[in-house]
Amino acid sequence: MSSHPISGAMQHQALKLSQQRLLVLLLAVASVLIFVGIGLRSPWPADEPRFAEIAREMVDSGQWLIPMRGGEFYPDKPPVFMWTIAAVYWLTGNLKLAFLLPNAICGLITLVAVYDLGCRLWNQRVAVLAAFLLMLAPQFLMQAKSAQIDAMVACWITLGCYGLVRHFFAGPAWGWYFSAWGFMGLGIITKGVGFLPALMMLPLLFIRWRQQGGFEKSLRWRAALGPVVMLAVAAVWVIPMMLYVDAVNTPEAIAYRDNILFKQTGERYADSWGHIQPWYYFIVNVIPALWFPLPLLFLAHLRSTRESLRRYPEVVVLLAWVALVIVFFSLSPGKRGVYVLPALPMFALALAAITDAREPARWFSPVITAIQLLLSLALVVVGVLAWNNYPALVTKVARYSQDSGALHAAGLFVATVGVVWALALAILWRRPPLERLFAALMVTWLLYSTWGYTLLEPLRTPRNILAAAEARLGPDASLGIIDFREQYILFSRLDITHFGFGAEYEQDERNAWQWMTEGQQRFVLVSKDKPLNCFTQAGAVDLGVAHGERWLLLGPEQQAEDCTAPERKRQFYTPKPGRWIPQRG
Incomplete structure (x- = not known):
């Protein structure tokens, strides 16, 4: 059978167009979920008012080099995240828009990086699945829709991983290799742990040793210049800050420099003074809940994981890096749930490759279905109790609001969310369990970002x-x-x-x-x-x-x-x- 001489090129072009359309659809869905609600609420504690106030002071004072809150130096974090809020505030004059927009954009960038890496390493199906899993994990959207610093540093860390993986597995691409180190430097002056993608070099070197020089074109002498790029980017802020401190030479400025360079980095990691948790905190308390249902899906594909580890060195590197990040934070006595957020995008990508076109263990579907059913029932019950002013709930809510109708309104909201979860289960009964869960979660995010914001706004501001x-x-x-x-x-x-x-x-x-x-x-x-x-x-x-x-x-x-x-x-x-x-x- 003969074929047209350009049919192969046409098929390739059609596939490329299909991928572009799918990416646009993916971005549209993600944009709705992430951007809905921006402008509807004010900064909420614990961290959002701090960063918003620092950004406001930057614009009002014209002093952007060193973050200040209430006229006092803020030594806990470098300034990049606050710079982005201040820049949007300076452009728009609207702080309610400015404080949430940078993380929303970073969330989209993270999602696109995961999708593109999935396409380059495997195929479009894996890429879509990876993006789907990332949006499914509550921690991703929770941080993309807030003004904590962690969503932005997770974005820079994801781009650092993207550059390294693209260079070593879809390259060589030296531009992306050095960009990866540049993003690490940017991550350092956003939040000190921006260097985490460098840990990926350990499994990469191990793979190179196992493959007897399989990375010759990607690992040459010039690779040693990567850390130099990282330090150069970090120095863009660190050096002017140190010069400023030397120039003013006040006790407050010197204390700021010493705090940001030493106390908030090595000392905070090795001898934390807050958020003290046991070594297993992330494994037992954080990941099962905030990454749900990804850990269950991983356990349901243990056999596929072993097969993928044999077939795909990329999966070995990604999972090894995720494990190294979790170990790194687990060794520090101070722990917060957001610390492991940067590992989530690469875990979603590796899990997508593992589960692609493979059936999970038989227990997975009934467990996910049961969890969704139980959650829907629990939400309805709690909502009805709140609606009827259940005494224990009245006492709890009274600590935060003198509005007697607040609990009634909250009960209606919670019960509605429970009904949404039950309807998703009933209407999509014949669909895979993760699709039902995704539908329930997405509608919940939309309700929370609109109706929920209006209910919480009076309670979360003074x-x-x-x-x-x-x-x-x-x-x-x-x-x-x-x-x-x-x-x-x-x-x-x-x-x-x-x-x-x-x-x-x-x-x-x-x-x-x-x-x-x-x-x-x-x-x-x-x-x-x-x-x-x-x-x-x-x-x-x-x-x-x-x-x-x-x-x-x-x-x-x-x-x-x-x-x-x-x-x-x-x-x-x-x-x-x-x-x-x-x-x-």
Whole structure:
């Protein structure tokens, strides 16, 4: 049978066009899931108000080199993530848009990198499956839709892995090899662990040794220049920062430099002072829940995994790197669930190659179905109890809201989500279990990003108590905050003074008393639960509840006649930081 001489080229072009259309469809679905809700909510604790306030101060002050919160150096993280929020805020003037947009874009970049690598290493089917699995894991969308720093550093780490894998398995591609190291440098000045893709060199070198020189074209002397590129990119910020510190030579600047270079890196890893967890924390507490159902799918394909490890050195490298990342973070005493997020994209890619066109173990489908059914029933039951003002739930919610209808509205939302999960199970009963789960999760994300945001917004910001203070005091008053948190600066339309992040509470109160004596129209915000020596709660104005605490407004009438002077005078002033909030808010 004869064939047209250009039919092969036409088929190739058709396949290429099909891949492009599929990628566009994938991006469209992911964009809806990630971008819906941007602009509908404000920054929420714990981390979002901090980064949003730093970005706002960058734009207002024009000082972008060293992050500052409330006029005080912020030494915990390098500035790249805050730069991106500040850049969007500078361009748009809309902080509610700016604080979520960078991570949303990074989430899409991560998804495209995983898809493209799947196409290059295997085929389009594996690529689509990898993207599907990545969106299925709750941790990915959770971080892409928030303003924590981890989604961005995960993006740079994924691009670092992309460059190395593309060079060694779909190359050589020296441009991508050096770009990988460049992204590691960018990751370092986003959050210190940006170097993690370098761990991939260990299984790559092992594969090279097993294959007796199979990477000759990809591993030459010039490969040693990769770490130089990484350090050069990191130096773009580190060197100007050090020069600035040397120039100003203040104790605060020197403390900032030493903190960001040493305490927040090696010391924080080796001798953590917070989030202390046992070595098995990620394996037992984090990955089973936040990567669900990927760990179950992996266990259901153990036989396929052994076969894939024999057939595909790429899978060996990807799984080995994921294991190294988990081990790296497990060795540190301080652990948070977001730490292992950078390993998720490569795990999804490896798992897609393992499970491609293979049936899972027989137990997998009924287990996933049972979990979805039980979750739907649990959500409906909890929603109905909340709707009917179940006493235990009323007590819990009352800590966060004085609105008697808040629990009723929350119950309706939770019950609706439970019904969605049950309907997905019933309507898609004949579809594979992961498709049913995906449908339920995607609708849930859309409901949460719209309806859920409107329910949570009053509970996750302190705007209510600050608005009460503003209405009582007028625009010329100034507020001081004892034991401050960034959200109380970010949402205030009055001038704000705080007395140092992390200062001893006793010194905080003494500084507040001294600050009040030095001027007129000065008032202090403090939690009702805090003990007071330099003030009294008698006659204080009750402003309401925010973040589970009742807040009081203290004026000169609550000021003690005398108070021991603070060991060190610390006052950090921010003029009307909440100007970004619409006046009707």
